[in-house]
Amino acid sequence: MSSIFLYLLLLIVGGFLSYRGVVPRKLFDKLEHIQLICLFILLFAMGLRIGMDDRVINAFLKLGIHATLFALVSIFFSILTVWLFRKTLLKLLTKKEVQS
């Protein structure tokens, strides 16, 4: 659970320093490059773990089918909830704003 707070803290500290102009402008130009290097190292490490784990390699086809289903269902439900929120909550909120 402590990792969540650490991740959040790092996001906030990074965002705050950058918004306040503490981060040198030179770094902004290299930001994309730095993020890409971090990302590639992490993805490589993730790939290594997958390769070392026989269970994952053996279950690749099953995982692919499940992944497609998960993607389809999460898209469908996210559209549905946004539509529901817009039809119900937005009307309620805008009514209150008009009244106040």
Add this chain to the structure above:
Amino acid sequence: MTLKIIGVVILGMILGLFIPETYYGMTDHMLNIGLCFLLFFVGVDIGKNKDIFKNIKRSGPLFILIPMGVAAGSILGSIILGFALGYPINESGAIGAGFAWYSLSSIIIAPYSSELSVLSFLTNLIREILAIMIIPFVAKHIGFAEAIAPGGATAMDTTLPIVSKNTNAETAILSFTTGLILSMLVPILVPFILNLGIL
């Protein structure tokens, strides 16, 4: 870019086949340290956008309703499907909380389980590809706000041009703020939901 990402993962996988499992623990440290660096720089990237508060003000209540709807729908949908496929609630919920950010969500899940990490990577990668294909249809037949939903966290970058092209300027701003909020939620919600199973 997506091809490069897939390429790096495949390269790691192939090398991993020849590395003894005794080195598995080493990748834990590699993932944790790398993730801390990445998240700090993601924060810096978000903070450099000085118009962020202006954009939020222009968006009104939808600014919070759309990301809430996308987050709730993605997690709920994944839990329902996960239940049918026999996955524990915390695992399927964590997959849904990736919001199409396949690289980060799978990396966060990797120390927990390699199998789940692969599932998260593939699910969120497929979601991004499907989103690109579905957005024009949703914008035309369902609504502009709903067209932001399929892209999830990618609504601020990869799928933003597609949302912008098929909707209007207001929806494009909403798309950006939705992607921003969801991107900030991924590193919080994924480990939080995963940990619900441990508690």
